[in-house]
Amino acid sequence: MGFLLLMASAVPLRADPINAEDFLPFDAAQARLGELLFHDKILSGNRNISCATCHHPKHGSTDGLSLGIGEGGVGLGPERTPGTSETAVKKRIPRNAPALWNLGHRDVRVLFHDGRVQATDYEDWEFDTPAREYLPKGLNSILAAQALFPMTSDAEMAGQPGENEISGAVRPLVHEAWPIIAKRVRSIPEYGALFVAAFEQVNAPEDVTIVEIANALAAFIGTAFQSYDSPYDAWLRDGAPLPPAAEAGRVLFFGRANCVSCHNGPLFSDQDFHAAGLPQFGPGRTRAHDLQPRDTGRMNKTDLLEDAYRFRTPSLRNVALTAPYGHNGAYPTLRTMIRHMADAQAMRAAWRPEMAALPAVPWLDEYDFVLADDRLELARQDARIDVPVVPLSEAEIDALEAFLHALTGARAQTRPPGVPGRVPSGLPVD
CATH class of the missing domain: 1.10.760.10 (Cytochrome c-like domain)
Known part of the structure; x- marks a missing residue:
């Protein structure tokens, strides 16, 4: 040698x-709320898949598959099956589920395999995303911006057009589905109370928007998946x-x-x-x-x-x-x-x-x-x-x-x- x-x-x-100081500061109460949302299938159009299904702790924050079985599938990880009859998957997820480790690090500036969510230097446009000018204001990080898009993907979480109110709203513009998801979540009394407790600007459940949901998800992912003790x-x-x-x-x-x-x-x-x-x-x-x-x-x-x-x-x-x-x-x-x-x-x-x-x-x-x-x-x-x-x-x-x-x-x-x-x-x- x-x-x-x-x-x-x-x-x-x-x-x-x-x-530790290299990571974005996230609120602990928001992270605890984000953990529940991360594992809750309420964010999916047909209420049958969560963020954790494809990014599970059991599989190192991925799903153990080359190309995932998304909305309509049954089970977890390599044992996941494509479902049956009319609710079965219509296509495979086209790319491998990326790991979540250290995505709350301050250096992270591009996400997704093709970088379609990225930080910008523009004064009024903090993140460049597929939503373009329709991306909501107030997101706490690029991680929060990224969290919005699996919810609007037909194969990942939204479901096929006509199957539910979320998949129907995605077309022609993805941002039209986000208020529907937010209403779903805040209408659950336990979630409403948790958001009021975790977010200063939320005085009542009806104040909850997709921004608070994305920020809570980012707080959980950005803290729970920190790793630098190898x-x-x-x-x-x-x-x-x-x-x-x-x-x-x-x-x-x-x-x-x-x-x-x-x-x-x-x-x-x-x-x-x-x-x-x-x-x-x-x-x-x-x-x-x-x-x-x-x-x-x-x-x-x-x-x-x-x-x-x-x-x-x-x-x-x-x-x-x-x-x-x-x-x-x-x-x-x-x-x-x-x-x-x-x-x-x-x-x-x-x-x-x-x-x-x-x-x-x-x-x-x-x-x-x-x-x-x-x-x-x-x-x-x-x-x-x-x-x-x-x-x-x-x-x-x-x-x-x-x-x-x-x-x-x-x-x-x-x-x-x-x-x-x-x-x-x-x-x-x-």
């Missing part, structure tokens, strides 16, 4: 630390030695493997967008008038060809808890994801559909992999890959994997946020 140490000496061999943090702060394999991986990560070029800063993410050429499958997050089930990533937001197939760099903190990996969960293990990032084209050529964690949905299965044999589409994706090839030995892959495990927080692994025994709506809790 002496050669690797020499090569790495020219670059920083550490990331910035995280401390072995790496102990090394960074106190000089506590890492296990030898993880130490070798650290040197590689910040050195010859150059993972740090994208996974940098306290969150191990540059919060920028890169084209890693992952295998495409599922319904895709298609652009208007595109008949192909593809996902062009950042280009969906910017309309710039240069952004085609680029996706946000994920944080690597607690990454060992959040399999499968990639914007669509293409790889089941850290090891296979490391291999892909070292040689994207070779790994994509070797990728097989059975590597994806996709619950069987007989009426959708035939469409899941239609792009796999599309020669022209594969060539377009190959042309956009901007992650360089880095030859790695098996021992080096072992070392990098060990280092990534050293980014797992102690409390995240042993005491994740719990699940309330009940919620004020009386609906079942996942």
